[in-house]
Amino acid sequence: QEQLQQSGPGLLKPSETLSLSCSVSGGSLGSYWWTWIRQPPGKGLEWVGYVYYSGTTNYNPSLERRATISIDTSSDKVSLKLDSVTAADTAVYYCVRDVSMVRGIVGPWFDLWGQGTLVTVSS
Amino acid sequence: QSVLTQPPSASGTPGQKVTISCSGSSSNVGSNYVYWYQQLPGAAPKFLIYINNQRPSGVDRFSGSKSGTSASLAISGLRSGDEADYYCAAWDDSLSGYVFGAGTKVTVL
Numbered sequence: 001q002e003q004l005q006q007s008g009p010g011l012l013k014p015s016e017t018l019s020l021s022c023s024v025s026g027g028s029l030g031s032y033w034w035t036w037i038r039q040p041p042g043k044g045l046e047w048v049g050y051v052y053y054s055g056t057t058n059y060n061p062s063l064e065r066r067a068t069i070s071i072d073t074s075s076d077k078v079s080l081k082l083d084s085v086t087a088a089d090t091a092v093y094y095c096v097r098d099v100s101m102v103r104g105i106v107g108p109w110f111d112l113w114g115q116g117t118l119v120t121v122s123s
Numbered sequence: 124q125s126v127l128t129q130p131p132s133a134s135g136t137p138g139q140k141v142t143i144s145c146s147g148s149s150s151n152v153g154s155n156y157v158y159w160y161q162q163l164p165g166a167a168p169k170f171l172i173y174i175n176n177q178r179p180s181g182v183d184r185f186s187g188s189k190s191g192t193s194a195s196l197a198i199s200g201l202r203s204g205d206e207a208d209y210y211c212a213a214w215d216d217s218l219s220g221y222v223f224g225a226g227t228k229v230t231v232l
Contacts, residue, residue: 035221044226045210046223047221047223060220061218094167094168105156106155106214107221108213109170109173110158110160110168114167115167
């Protein structure tokens with residue numbers, strides 16, 4: 001059974017860089033869009049951005065170009081970096097598989113979610 | 124503030140039908156498919172409805188619909204296990220990205 005396994009530090013100081021990775025077990029990256037979603041404590045979901053298997057990316061403009069999502073097909077890993085974090089970036093971050101492209105349909109068709117990583121930004 | 128508008132809460136007694144609305148605009152709900160996700164307490168969201176009204180295998184009692192710039196999710200035969208937050212989502216042509224509603228918390232009385 002395919003699973004997404006996330007890893008990365010859970011505590012950062014303001015101005016540091018958030019760095020998370022996501023690996024696929026029981027499967028491969030395939031021809032999917034790999035997406036990061038975040039959820040501040042007690043709040044709703046926010047789309048961070050996605051990377052396609054080819055390396056093409058798209059980001060939420062609200063992140064003001066601080067986010068970088070990359071893909072390593074040799075190790076079947078997807079990574080998220082978020083620069084210059086503040087307390088407002090405190091959230092649970094989810095790695096998510098988007099099958100929209102494979103299905104030829106506009107999404108967000110998120111069929112597989114990682115366990116989530118709580119990242120807290122505090123001095 | 125979320126791009127898609129959902130009521131913050133909805134409730135019903137066991138066996139009842141509960142409906143959750145999701146209001147958007149011509150750049151998202153009005154021109155693209157709507158998806159629904161269920162988030163049980165302490166868990167990651169789970170895929171519930173795709174392409175406005177299609178259900179993945181294993182999902183029953185949940186139905187979706189869309190008309191114009193609004194969509195809705197109906198839960199029939201409400202059960203205590205349905206207590207969760209429900210989110211609508213869509214592609215937004217103006218943002219060139221995905222947008223979500225703020226979520227609706229369903230309580231079974």
